[in-house]
Amino acid sequence: MAGAEGLAPGMTLADARxxxxxxVVEATDAQGDARALAALADWCIRFTPWVALDGADALVLDxxxxxxxxxxxxxxxxxxxxxxxxxxxxxRAALADTxxxxxxxARFARAAGPNDGGLPAGTTIVPPxxxxxxxxxxxxxxLRLPADTVAGLERLGLRRVAAVAALPRAPxxxxxxxAVGRRIDRxxxxxxxxxxxxxxxxxxxxxxxxxxPLIDHAGVAAxxxxxxxxxxxxxxxxxxxxxxxxLALYRVDGRRRVAAVGTARATRDPxxxxxxxxxxxxxxxxxxxxxxxxxxAPVTEPLAPVQAVLAAGEIRxxxxxxxxxxxxxxxxxxxxxxxxxxxxPSHTPERAVAAVPAMAPAAADGWRADVHRPLRLLTxxxxxxxxxxxxxxxxxxxxxxxxxxxxARAAGPxRLAAEWWRAPRAETYDPNDWRDYYRVEDAAGxxxxxxxxxxxxxxxxxxxxxxGVFA
Numbered sequence: 140m141a142g143a144e145g146l147a148p149g150m151t152l153a154d155a156r157x158x159x160x161x162x163v164v165e166a167t168d169a170q171g172d173a174r175a176l177a178a179l180a181d182w183c184i185r186f187t188p189w190v191a192l193d194g195a196d197a198l199v200l201d202x203x204x205x206x207x208x209x210x211x212x213x214x215x216x217x218x219x220x221x222x223x224x225x226x227x228x229x230x231r232a233a234l235a236d237t238x239x240x241x242x243x244x245a246r247f248a249r250a251a252g253p254n255d256g257g258l259p260a261g262t263t264i265v266p267p268x269x270x271x272x273x274x275x276x277x278x279x280x281x282l283r284l285p286a287d288t289v290a291g292l293e294r295l296g297l298r299r300v301a302a303v304a305a306l307p308r309a310p311x312x313x314x315x316x317x318a319v320g321r322r323i324d325r326x327x328x329x330x331x332x333x334x335x336x337x338x339x340x341x342x343x344x345x346x347x348x349x350x351x352p353l354i355d356h357a358g359v360a361a362x363x364x365x366x367x368x369x370x371x372x373x374x375x376x377x378x379x380x381x382x383x384x385x386l387a388l389y390r391v392d393g394r395r396r397v398a399a400v401g402t403a404r405a406t407r408d409p410x411x412x413x414x415x416x417x418x419x420x421x422x423x424x425x426x427x428x429x430x431x432x433x434x435x436a437p438v439t440e441p442l443a444p445v446q447a448v449l450a451a452g453e454i455r456x457x458x459x460x461x462x463x464x465x466x467x468x469x470x471x472x473x474x475x476x477x478x479x480x481x482x483x484p485s486h487t488p489e490r491a492v493a494a495v496p497a498m499a500p501a502a503a504d505g506w507r508a509d510v511h512r513p514l515r516l517l518t519x520x521x522x523x524x525x526x527x528x529x530x531x532x533x534x535x536x537x538x539x540x541x542x543x544x545x546x547a548r549a550a551g552p553x554r555l556a557a558e559w560w561r562a563p564r565a566e567t568y569d570p571n572d573w574r575d576y577y578r579v580e581d582a583a584g585x586x587x588x589x590x591x592x593x594x595x596x597x598x599x600x601x602x603x604x605x606x607g608v609f610a
Contacts, residue, residue, distance in 0.1 A: 169195070177221070178395070185389040185431035186219060187349065188340045197245075199238055199334055208348065208469060217259035226393045235265035237336060239326035240274065243281035246422050248273055269377060270327050275301035280543075282322040288315050341435040343379075345369045352391050352428025359388065359429055360420055364413055366434040371407040380405030380442030386416055388423060389431040396423050401474065403465040403498035405440040418470045465497045480507050486555055511578060513588045513607030520604035523589065530595035533577040537589065539605050544581040551577035554589075560586045579610070 145158045156162050172195065180198055183190045186209070189201035194580050202215060209215040216234050223230045233244035244263040251258035258264060265273045274281060279292045292315070300323070303311070308320050324330040345366050353359050356558040363386060374380060382405055388396045398419035406412065430529050469477045482505065485491045491512075525534035533549035552575035574590040581587070586609035592602045 171603055172196075177337065178528055179228075179393070181225075181395045182389060183219070184338070184387065184395075185346070185433065186215065188338075188344055188433075188435075189334065189336050190338075191334045191336050193242070197242075199241075201238075202234070202333055208346075212264060213258060216262050216264065216364070220259045220262055222393070229261075231261055232259075233263040233265065234272055235273070236267060237326055237328045239283065239322065240265055240270040240328075240333050242283060243277055243326060244273060247277045247281040271304075274326055275299065275304070279303055282319065282326065284318060284322060288319065291294075291315060292319075339437070341385075341437045343370060343373060343381075344433060344435040344438060345373070346431065346433045348431045349429070354425065354428045354431045356420060356425065359423075359425065359432070360413075360417065362432055363416060363420070363434065364409075366432060367409045367412050367416075370436060371409045371432055374407045374436065374439065374442075378441055378443065379436075379439040380407045381436040381439050383436065383438035384412060384416070385435045385437060386419070387433045387435075388425070388429045389433075390426040391430050392426050392427045394426060400470060401438075401494065403462045403469070406433075406441040406462070406466075407442060408463075411466065415466055415470050462498055469497075485558065487558055488512065488555070490558075492516075506592075513586075513609045515610075516607040517605065520590070522608045523603050523605045524592075525589070525601070525603035527591075527601070530601065531575075533579060534589070534603065537579075537603065537605075539587075544583075544585070544587070546579045547582050548580040549577050550579075551575065553577075555590075576606070 142221075146155050152164065176192060176195070176198070180190045180192055183198060183200055187200050187202050187205045189568040191201075193199045194449050200219070202212075206212045206215045209218055212234055216232055219234050220230050231245045233241045233248065233252060235241040235244055235521045244265055248263045248265075250261050250263055277355070278298060279300060280289050281300055282303070284292075292303060297306075304323050311319055321330060325332045342545060347362050347366060349362075353362065365385075370381075381402065383399065383401045387400075389544040390396065396415060400412075400415040400419060402415070416514045463475055474496070477497050479497050481501075483491055483493045483496045497551065513608045521539065523537045524537045531552075533551060534546055536543060536545045538544070554574060555574050557572040570595050574592055576588060579587050579589060587605055587608065588605060588607040589605045592604060595601060
């Protein structure tokens with residue numbers, strides 16, 4: 140051990156090598172250490188969803204109500220320490236009534252040895268109500284005070300927590316501020332200490348921990364089915380349906396894999412949810428096995444029971460069948476590729492239609508029935524060569540994509556001006572920026588939507604564009 144050789148944090152490299160000439164040194168990687176600690180925090184969610192980072196070298200796990208799932212506090216602490224040791228980390232861990240007491244015990248209290256009453260080596264368990272007795276003989280640094288405060292207390296001969304706790308609060312606060320008293324109160328549970336979890340804690344979460352790792356997708360799928368049934372039962376009891384689902388796999392190598400699915404509308408149909416997750420599970424790597432699963436519904440909505448309709452002796456599916464189809468398509472094609480067209484309040488053709496999620500609520504205005512638009516608009520209007528008898532008349536013939544079309548019938552014009560309120564500055568608005576649209580049909584019966592841009596100018600050439608094709 141480095142401490143046995145006389146090395147200590149903060150020592151210069153020259154002094155350290157004077158004590159240990161063969162010392163091997165490595166450059167620090169603060170960002171890499173932070174990423175590794177964050178990954179460990181995510182992995183520890185298998186034990187409790189309330190996991191927080193504590194500085195650059197520690198984690199805080201709120202295991203209230205979780206110990207019974209792992210066979211008791213000693214068993215839970217042992218599993219955490221054993222797993223981290225397996226990943227190559229040397230760990231000091233403690234379990235206490237308060238975060239401050241656990242912090243002090245992990246760093247300063249005597250840790251259990253290999254033969255100490257069945258407790259995991261390197262751990263300390265403070266019995267309920269035993270924080271004061273545990274803290275008393277510890278150095279004042281166990282209160283997690285600033286270094287200058289610790290040095291000031293030690294200069295006064297106050298080297299143990301018990302000595303500081305016995306002093307009257309008023310003179311102590313006058314000399315060192317209120318931090319000392321507050322730290323003592325937090326360690327003893329007299330003042331609450333908030334823990335900010337690394338990830339938001341979902342209100343609806345279920346978990347499974349396995350005695351033997353699952354090594355194939357079939358086993359994971361079967362266990363996931365049980366979690367889905369448990370989660371949907373809880374949601375039904377609360378009158379909720381899920382809109383997003385996250386399945387987390389905790390592998391024996393310390394890695395965490397997440398499969399997430401979203402739904403077009405709130406649901407708690409276990410068969411439908413299981414089908415959606417099956418697509419994601421196929422792509423997840425199980426490594427050397429999965430030893431825990433968690434299933435969370437971070438986004439939920441109220442979902443009232445729906446009465447099935449009895450028709451012709453059979454139960455007919457409700458309108459949720461469309462949502463089920465949309466969900467399955469979205470998982471295979473991607474949510475951005477399953478859309479529908481909806482009207483948008485604009486008279487400019489390219490702005491009048493928008494692609495929205497397939498199950499988005501219908502617009503209040505709806506589609507206008509008093510306008511005639513082609514079913515297919517070109518991505519951008521394409522220039523054409525057109526011939527008109529007079530400047531303001533529809534064309535008698537035009538050429539598009541190298542092919543000539545003779546116009547047999549025409550209707551229009553429909554004049555559409557530029558939306559002046561969308562111009563970035565008033566001076567950029569052009570009052571002549573308008574279009575005269577015509578619906579024309581050629582001799583072969585094909586129908587087109589084309590327009591002339593801007594007013595006619597003597598000696599100038601009219602600019603014609605084709606914007607769409609009717610069915």
